[in-house]
Amino acid sequence: MTQIxxxxxVVSSLSDQFADAVERVGRAVVQVNGRPRxxxxxxxxxxxxxxxxEHAVEREEDLSVETASGPVLAARLVGRDxxxxxxxxxxxxxxxxxAPRTPTPARVGQFVLAxxxxxxxxxxxxxxIVSAVGGPVRTRGGMLDQYIRTDATPYPGFSGGAxxxxxxxxxxxLTTGLAGGVALAVPGALAWxxxxxxxxxxxxxxxxxxxxxxxxxxxxxxxxGREHETGLLIVELAPDSPAQRDGVLLGDILVxxxxxxxxxGEALQALLGGDRVGRPVxxxxxxxxxxxxxxxxxxxRPGRAR
Amino acid sequence: xxxxxxxxxxxxxxxxxxxEILERVRxxxxxxxxxxxxxxxxxxxxxxxxxxxxHVVAGARRALRVVxxxxxxHAARVLDASRRLDLAxxxxxxxxxxxxxxxxxxxxxxxxxxxAVGHPWGxxxxxxxxxxxxxxxxxxxxxxxxxxxxxxxxxxAPGNSGGALLDxxxxxxxxxxxVIGGDLAVAIPSDVVRRWLAAGP
Numbered sequence: 001m002t003q004i005x006x007x008x009x010v011v012s013s014l015s016d017q018f019a020d021a022v023e024r025v026g027r028a029v030v031q032v033n034g035r036p037r038x039x040x041x042x043x044x045x046x047x048x049x050x051x052x053x054e055h056a057v058e059r060e061e062d063l064s065v066e067t068a069s070g071p072v073l074a075a076r077l078v079g080r081d082x083x084x085x086x087x088x089x090x091x092x093x094x095x096x097x098x099a100p101r102t103p104t105p106a107r108v109g110q111f112v113l114a115x116x117x118x119x120x121x122x123x124x125x126x127x128x129i130v131s132a133v134g135g136p137v138r139t140r141g142g143m144l145d146q147y148i149r150t151d152a153t154p155y156p157g158f159s160g161g162a163x164x165x166x167x168x169x170x171x172x173x174l175t176t177g178l179a180g181g182v183a184l185a186v187p188g189a190l191a192w193x194x195x196x197x198x199x200x201x202x203x204x205x206x207x208x209x210x211x212x213x214x215x216x217x218x219x220x221x222x223x224x225g226r227e228h229e230t231g232l233l234i235v236e237l238a239p240d241s242p243a244q245r246d247g248v249l250l251g252d253i254l255v256x257x258x259x260x261x262x263x264x265g266e267a268l269q270a271l272l273g274g275d276r277v278g279r280p281v282x283x284x285x286x287x288x289x290x291x292x293x294x295x296x297x298x299x300x301r302p303g304r305a306r
Numbered sequence: 307x308x309x310x311x312x313x314x315x316x317x318x319x320x321x322x323x324x325x326e327i328l329e330r331v332r333x334x335x336x337x338x339x340x341x342x343x344x345x346x347x348x349x350x351x352x353x354x355x356x357x358x359x360x361h362v363v364a365g366a367r368r369a370l371r372v373v374x375x376x377x378x379x380h381a382a383r384v385l386d387a388s389r390r391l392d393l394a395x396x397x398x399x400x401x402x403x404x405x406x407x408x409x410x411x412x413x414x415x416x417x418x419x420x421x422a423v424g425h426p427w428g429x430x431x432x433x434x435x436x437x438x439x440x441x442x443x444x445x446x447x448x449x450x451x452x453x454x455x456x457x458x459x460x461x462x463a464p465g466n467s468g469g470a471l472l473d474x475x476x477x478x479x480x481x482x483x484x485v486i487g488g489d490l491a492v493a494i495p496s497d498v499v500r501r502w503l504a505a506g507p
Contacts, residue, residue, distance in 0.1 A: 011324050015419035015474035018437060022417030113417055113437065120442075125417045126459040127437040153459045153489045155439065 017166055022115055022125045024168030028099035031066040031117040032075075032089070032160055034059055039066075041116035041161035042089065043173060044096045051195050053159035054080045054087040055177035065091045066121050079198035082141020083206065084186050085159075085177040088198040099162060101188045102169040106130045106148045111166050114150065114174055114183065118157025128152030130171075133187075136270050139178050142206045142301065143269045147184045148172050154183035197274075207272030208301035209283075210241020211248065215264045218253060224291035230263045231255040231286060243283075246296040252285035272298065327476035328421060328433055334406030334478075335423045335470050337373040337430060338382070338396070340366035347424040347469025348372060348396065349478055350403040356396040357499055358468030359483055360387050363394045372398050375431060386506070391453060392483055392494065393502055406470065409477030411495030414438050414456060422460040422482055422491070424469025436460035439490065456480045456493040466491075 032042040032052045040056035042065060050065055057063065063075040078088040106112075107130060114126045128151040135146035148171060150163060159175045163185040172185030186194070197204050213232035223229075231253040237244045248254075254262055257271045258281040276298045283296045336356055338348040340363040348358035356372055363370060363384055370382040380401040387394040415438065422434045436459040443452035456471065462485050471480035471493040480493030 011327060011419070012474040019415035019418040023415070026416070115417075122440055122442060123416055124440040124457070125437055126439050127417075127419075153439075155490065156487075 021168030079202040081204040100169040114152040116158035116161030126153040205274030205277040206301040207298040209243040210238035212236025242299040256284040339371040346467040421472045424466035426463035462491045
């Protein structure tokens, strides 16, 4: 009997480890009041700064944050990023230590816990594994470079909470707002970087050309010696947009940007990251069967009305 | 068939050990045939006495039967019941069933491992695993205040009612009672059952 007890101790150690992990990160998981009657969660990632789920911060004002105990703290919206469904709140007077973040990327199959503080200041958790790591993926606000998918149950109000590993360090920020209720997490390194960008500039730069396009098959005779079979036919040009200013015409077929082939809209979006904003890049188009190279200065995607 | 995921020898050992813990408790978890054909769960709480949910036995038209894991059926009768706490105590005199190890629910922590043993959709002695999702209080039907309860993410289905919620030491820490919103399992803490039994009929 003693022998069995010693051996089965392994299971209770694992159980203790899970509870310790929840407790460890739990101190940095807060309740976010940003919409009527349905609070959500947030993670303290730096002193007085909280990452929340963008879709759960419906208001611009009258925002507040609650920890396990203590007063309700007024919060100010620093910025939001629709592409990653992240928002950053500044909470003066919040003396919570930031959540520990793991430098190791998530691995498919590893044990994870979803941790949120959805209502009544109560900490909640669910268990699962990393089901997939993927990206880039097109979301409602642009492209998200990487995501983690988990089978841990996302309880109502878990968006903005932490996805943690068995040692209690954050692997990412949970949200069900990116893919129709499916529990995804924005990986920690990416989420923390986006949050810093929001603090610095109030928005996450995303490149913009100002074109509307559709993928088309290019007949062999019109490929101007290139091998790629598809390109993007320009069907719309926003007035005074970067593309229009720098010489792109309706009917052009966009085939490359900054030296990289563009076959479809996804490829173009992936090339229009924030690092290209304000920079002139070469844009290659097919016009009347000839390959033309233009220099286009990438603009900043205008903010979208909510 | 080769496994899709590599499981480390330590992890494989952990799964094996969990099975070992559960094997020891199985004889103390029974199937109660009362209301409904599928049968629900019950926990042998003390010699010759099984605790289950009140809603499992309420209005049972047929005679109550308790079936143990070895397949034996025993006649049972309700000794005491509380609709308010959704608890019932059954007498199974002469069944010689070993009581389950009961643990204090007060020591439960959010995130710790829990196992549910019951008979979901009539499948006997099925084990599901999860963690304690939250610890809170639910309004008692009829407006009689709040009762503490355990929330977990273990998968439950009809037939799990009255079955055991076990912690990682293999001790009964709760009685599974219902599912809220499709994915939140609610269990009555062992301390609530203990206090109710202590007050006694």
